[in-house]
Amino acid sequence: MSNTKQALLDVAETLFAERGYYGVSIANVADELGLTKQALLHHYGSKGRLYGAVLERISRDYLSAVASASDADRDPAERLGDLLIELFQRSLDNPTRDRLLMRELLDNHERANEAEAWYLRDFLKSLVGLLVQCPSWSRASSAQAFSAVYQLVGAVAYFSVSAPTLIAMGGKLGYRQVCNAFPSQIGHTVTSVVDAGPPPH
Amino acid sequence: MSNTKQALLDVAETLFAERGYYGVSIANVADELGLTKQALLHHYGSKGRLYGAVLERISRDYLSAVASASDADRDPAERLGDLLIELFQRSLDNPTRDRLLMRELLDNHERANEAEAWYLRDFLKSLVGLLVQCPSWSRASSAQAFSAVYQLVGAVAYFSVSAPTLIAMGGKLGYRQVCNAFPSQIGHTVTSVVDAGPPPH
DNA sequence: TACATGTCTTACCATATGGTAAGTAGTAAA
């Protein structure tokens, strides 16, 4: 991939995450690099294809991260906690992608974009797999395990996306305190949920 | 408020939730009622003011719902769980507003819209208030309590917004099973978190 | 009757948008 093409992809990712698909014009993206929109069209053909390329790269990156993280033969509960905390750290370091994926989640309504759906599917599968390896969850239904996992994932994603609003609400200081408290709380919640097992009917 | 004005507001809420601010033109909204966009401009003056009116109404409704729900002098842990489950039910019945508020969360980035921030602030305040009334949480820092509450709220909101993607991933059947499992899991998680108290340093 | 007001329409406009067409400059192989 050429240098410019890569740079265009980077800019597009940032802008789409910030303002959404309709909020960004291809001219906006090209301008950021001092190019005309036709230079962009030369590389990507259309706005839709540019957006597709952005999603595809994210999906690739996430999948490889998940694969490399699920190595050990340690306690599944610990690994689950670690994976979520890593997810959280990754979100804090680069909230851009969370924002973009959240927008995708919202816009999916009937388009059901595959890139995002598949990344989510595999990622969730591995988390659910970890949970049902824990003794207290071994007899849970898959819907139950999925619910539990999805709550944890949702908590992380929602928090990551909320940063600007939280800062507006509680000031930078309050936000930093919550940021510090959040990871250990997630870890704690994971062990609570794991120990408790699925709810009784 | 006139009949048409109300109807325009309803349509606008649906469309903005579905496609976002930039994804909807005022002509789109007016068309839905067989009107011209100038009829809309007559009632709301500008697109921005229309959007503001949508947010304002949602904020009003949510606040009154929270106020009416926090009556009793029952066990705070139970009330917390009930409030979240009610929130979840409300989301399932009318996911539109969750989608819109999630978009607001994303678009807030520097605009820092007050309507939504304030609705969230009061709502969260009452939840945090409930949590620290529980004996095991009485000595927690406010950042810790906030983290815990925000995880639960985030879990609900994220799930609600995920519906289309979840259906695409697991089929209608799988989605319904998860929908059934989710409320009791939330209740269970709440009691787990409440009983466990804040994490140790 | 005359006037005002609220609801909506047609006419119009400046600007932005995604995209096509055609050409220019540079580079590398034949």
Place this chain on the structure above:
DNA sequence: TTTACTACTTACCATATGGTAAGACATGTA
């Protein structure tokens, strides 16, 4: 030197957008 290709540019276009201006029609009120 010709040919071909890549990476762009300027010129252009049909369409959509938010918004203004002015008028039509109905209803109520002096």
